[in-house]
Amino acid sequence: xxxxxxxxxxxxxxxxxxxxxxxxxxxxFWSCVFKETIMNQYPHLRLLRNSLLDExxxxxxxxxEKMEKEESAEGKRKEMSEDEEExxxxxxxxxxxxKRRKIVLDEGEEPSVSSCKLTPIQRKKSKKVVFSSPLxxxxxxxxxxxxxxxxxxxxxxxxxxxxLNRDRLAKGEKCIAVGREWFxxxxxxxxxxxxxxxxxxxxxxxxxxxxxxLIKEGHLNSAGFIVRxxxxxxxxxxxxxxxxxxxxxxxxAEQHPDxxxxxxxxxxxxxxxxxxxxxxxxGDCGKSIRTETSWMTPLEFxxxxxxxxxxxxxxxxxxxxxxxxxxxxxxxxxxHSLNCSCELxxxxxxDLENQKNDDECFICKREEGEELVVCDIxxxxxxxxxxxxxxxxxxxxxxxxxxxxxEFRTAQKWxxxxxxxREAAMSEQISQHMKRCQYLLLYLCSADKEQHFATNPSLxxxxxxxxxxxxxxxxxxxxxxxxxxxxxxxxxxxDVQLIFTNSAFYxxxxxxxxxxxxxxxxxxxxxxxxxxxxxxxxxx
Numbered sequence: 034x035x036x037x038x039x040x041x042x043x044x045x046x047x048x049x050x051x052x053x054x055x056x057x058x059x060x061x062f063w064s065c066v067f068k069e070t071i072m073n074q075y076p077h078l079r080l081l082r083n084s085l086l087d088e089x090x091x092x093x094x095x096x097x098e099k100m101e102k103e104e105s106a107e108g109k110r111k112e113m114s115e116d117e118e119e120x121x122x123x124x125x126x127x128x129x130x131x132k133r134r135k136i137v138l139d140e141g142e143e144p145s146v147s148s149c150k151l152t153p154i155q156r157k158k159s160k161k162v163v164f165s166s167p168l169x170x171x172x173x174x175x176x177x178x179x180x181x182x183x184x185x186x187x188x189x190x191x192x193x194x195x196x197l198n199r200d201r202l203a204k205g206e207k208c209i210a211v212g213r214e215w216f217x218x219x220x221x222x223x224x225x226x227x228x229x230x231x232x233x234x235x236x237x238x239x240x241x242x243x244x245x246x247l248i249k250e251g252h253l254n255s256a257g258f259i260v261r262x263x264x265x266x267x268x269x270x271x272x273x274x275x276x277x278x279x280x281x282x283x284x285x286a287e288q289h290p291d292x293x294x295x296x297x298x299x300x301x302x303x304x305x306x307x308x309x310x311x312x313x314x315x316g317d318c319g320k321s322i323r324t325e326t327s328w329m330t331p332l333e334f335x336x337x338x339x340x341x342x343x344x345x346x347x348x349x350x351x352x353x354x355x356x357x358x359x360x361x362x363x364x365x366x367x368x369h370s371l372n373c374s375c376e377l378x379x380x381x382x383x384d385l386e387n388q389k390n391d392d393e394c395f396i397c398k399r400e401e402g403e404e405l406v407v408c409d410i411x412x413x414x415x416x417x418x419x420x421x422x423x424x425x426x427x428x429x430x431x432x433x434x435x436x437x438x439x440e441f442r443t444a445q446k447w448x449x450x451x452x453x454x455r456e457a458a459m460s461e462q463i464s465q466h467m468k469r470c471q472y473l474l475l476y477l478c479s480a481d482k483e484q485h486f487a488t489n490p491s492l493x494x495x496x497x498x499x500x501x502x503x504x505x506x507x508x509x510x511x512x513x514x515x516x517x518x519x520x521x522x523x524x525x526x527x528d529v530q531l532i533f534t535n536s537a538f539y540x541x542x543x544x545x546x547x548x549x550x551x552x553x554x555x556x557x558x559x560x561x562x563x564x565x566x567x568x569x570x571x572x573x
Contacts, residue, residue, distance in 0.1 A: 073196050073210040077181045176240055177252050188244070190225035190237045193493075197239070205256030209237075212492040214484060218244070297360070300351050304338035308352070312388070314369040314377035316346045320388040328388055328412055331357070390414045396478045397487070408436040419478075421471040421511065441472040441564075452568040459523030461565075469564050470514060470525050477529065477557050478507050485549070486532050490539075500539055505531040522565070529557060 052059065065071075072079040177186050188197045188209060195216070201208030207215035216224055218233040227236045234245030247253045297308040299322065306329075312321035313331075320328035329337065331346035339349060347358040360366040369378050376384045390407040393400045396419035405414040406424045413436050417424040421437055435443075463470060481487065486507050490497045497504065510528050519525045533554040540546045561567070 070213050073185070076185050076196070079184050080181050083184070177247060186239050188237050188239050190222055190233075191227050193221070193225035195221060199253060203254040203256055213488045214493065297352050299357065301335055301338035301349055304334075306334060308350075308357075310366065312377065313366055314373070314375070318369065319377035323391075323412065326411065328390075394419050396420070396475065397484060398482060406434065408439060409433040410435050410439040413438060421475050422515070437468065437472050437475055441468060444468070452566050455567050455570070458565040458567050459521065459526060461522045463519045463522050463525055464517075466522055470522065473557070473560060473564060474507065474511060474514065474529075476560055477553065480553055480556050481507070485546075486536070486553075497539065501535045503531065503535070505535060507532065526561065530554075
């Protein structure tokens, strides 16, 4: 198959056979190919998908010219007699000999007896089909200008490799994918162990060219990213906003608190909550404050927390010891005008319903992907596959649905009133406690906010499999739990504990990651004792 035309013809024959004999698998094939994780790994598949969606790819109706000639020649041969075929073969052999002699003359050699008998080495070699970069002769090899990297480009930082999504970078979101995990540029710099560089624009590179140069030349668009440092608290000023366009972004980040984030921890009296900037419209418009049990407007939060008859949300809601008016004065929180007609200021019935639940999945912390399923009891939202057990209800169904967290809290009133020994709890059959184990696993996954333990570490850590003999991650535990591969509660708990044991062994020199892993382990152990009412072990 040295001919491009023959390769094309063979490929079309194969596709025709597939369409005729196994058409039921075609849709499954494309749904697997166009998964987000696969397209992050192979950018040309994203380019193919987009070209299919915008119908820029047309049916190839005309076969290559050479193939048409070959088919017509074959048809003629069938009509020829045997004598005519012999004459034609003799004529072709004479033409080939003349062509060989011409090759020798073109190379500047005089024809001789020896040169008339050409060896296969002396013949001109046919050009090989090379599938290389889409560059013409004389063009520079700048891969960020190739069509295949229109949506994302490969980047490196130290020994770590990832794919940078252009759109996410422009929006200021987590834009660098390593396996199934997403990072902001500062986080990717820290993940690669280059946090001491303190400037991701120079430490993260594409084909040995720093991202700062690509941004300056207009090849990439970048929004503001936050560089978190330990700082002393003080009042805010406009210079506290850290953007990528500022030359001294790191120095400012070390001196000022982080105010560019989209979520703020706030309090009112003894009540604590989080304020979400994108939901904020005014004091009584936009349910922007999230408590443990519901979404509220700032006025509703103050009334609920302080029981005041005439509350002032700007004064009574506090953020890091400062009243919330500090954020409004610095225009970090912008109050909508009285004439605003957005869905926050003038919501419809559907908008009001949507404001009662979270905008992102409680487990994977992402908005994109499948449509979210919302709990009718609490404000939590989930992707159907992220919840345990997976949600099988039809989206759009008006029947009420309760998440596992609410089911567990409802049933907890009659669970294990007497304390149990740990050994007895671990020997219980898991089939009798499936809901409790599902709750514990969801609790752990939601606490892992950066999803560090969600996927197989061997996919993005090259030396992991050589150091850790039995890798374990929450995704694998989920699969085993759903496929009923655990017999006892102890087997399930043992796999979860293996995740933290592996993390501690692999990250001996990474104090930050080790601390985070230990905190998650403590959270899981504490919740395990509550769920099964395990008796505290005495120090004696």
